[in-house]
Amino acid sequence: MLLNPTGGVLGGDHLLTEIVQEIDTHVCLTTPSATRIYRTADKPAVLETVILLGEGATLEYLPDHVIPHTGSALRQSLRVEMARGSRAILLDSFSAGRVARGERWNFSEIDSRMEVIVCGKPAFLNRTKINPAAQQPERIGLMEEFSYMACLSLFANEFENWTGVAAAMHAELENVQQVKGGVSLLSRGGCVVRYLATSASDLTRMNKKLWDAARELVVRLPPFDHRKY
Numbered sequence: 636m637l638l639n640p641t642g643g644v645l646g647g648d649h650l651l652t653e654i655v656q657e658i659d660t661h662v663c664l665t666t667p668s669a670t671r672i673y674r675t676a677d678k679p680a681v682l683e684t685v686i687l688l689g690e691g692a693t694l695e696y697l698p699d700h701v702i703p704h705t706g707s708a709l710r711q712s713l714r715v716e717m718a719r720g721s722r723a724i725l726l727d728s729f730s731a732g733r734v735a736r737g738e739r740w741n742f743s744e745i746d747s748r749m750e751v752i753v754c755g756k757p758a759f760l761n762r763t764k765i766n767p768a769a770q771q772p773e774r775i776g777l778m779e780e781f782s783y784m785a786c787l788s789l790f791a792n793e794f795e796n797w798t799g800v801a802a803a804m805h806a807e808l809e810n811v812q813q814v815k816g817g818v819s820l821l822s823r824g825g826c827v828v829r830y831l832a833t834s835a836s837d838l839t840r841m842n843k844k845l846w847d848a849a850r851e852l853v854v855r856l857p858p859f860d861h862r863k864y
Contacts, residue, residue, distance in 0.1 A: 646675030652684045656692040663695040672707040679708035688721040700728035703742035712748045728785035740767035753792045758823045781831035783838040790825040800852050801826045807844045813837040
């Protein structure tokens with residue numbers, strides 16, 4: 636469990652997490668609950684995470700979603716560098732705000748970047764930047780009635796059956812009516828699942844279903860209960 640002792644992140648905070656996994660290690664990283672970003676008066680909150688995977692290492696990185704409060708601004712980045720034979724399951728997700736309190740799209744900005752390097756070569760770069768005042772996320776073609784967005788990315792540079800993995804991920808998405816999403820294959824091996832959910836419970840359920848399937852197909856291990864669901 637990755638813990639932030641303050642219970643939330645404030646404007647001007649800059650949290651840097653650096654993790655190194657040695658050869659053939661296996662780590663599952665998560666958080667005890669959602670990450671709250673409080674109102675920002677001046678500078679944005681900044682979250683940086685850098686993870687280095689040694690040869691044959693396996694990483695499951697599954698933090699809970701980010702909840703941006705009214706007036707908050709967040710810049711976050713995740714960089715994962717993978718050596719030969721390593722594997723990674725990476726989750727990035729956020730909400731439209733404190734939805735239960737009727738807050739949707741009242742934050743100032745979210746700027747999120749994920750970068751994955753495999754054997755020294757770029758394998759995946761994802762950038763999500765949302766400025767609600769300028770973009771109107773509720774309009775048709777963007778988030779519409781959905782309040783939660785997630786991206787689950789799978790990488791294993793010595794794995795071949797990505798078509799089968801993508802088909803299994805798509806099947807899981809089809810089984811939950813309150814979730815809409817799709818699956819894309821990556822040119823250098825791997826696949827990315829993007830999806831929208833109407834509620835936190837739907838998001839959590841979908842995260843677990845996809846994680847279980849990815850764990851079985853890519854990591855070759857049964858589902859793992861980290862006692863949060």
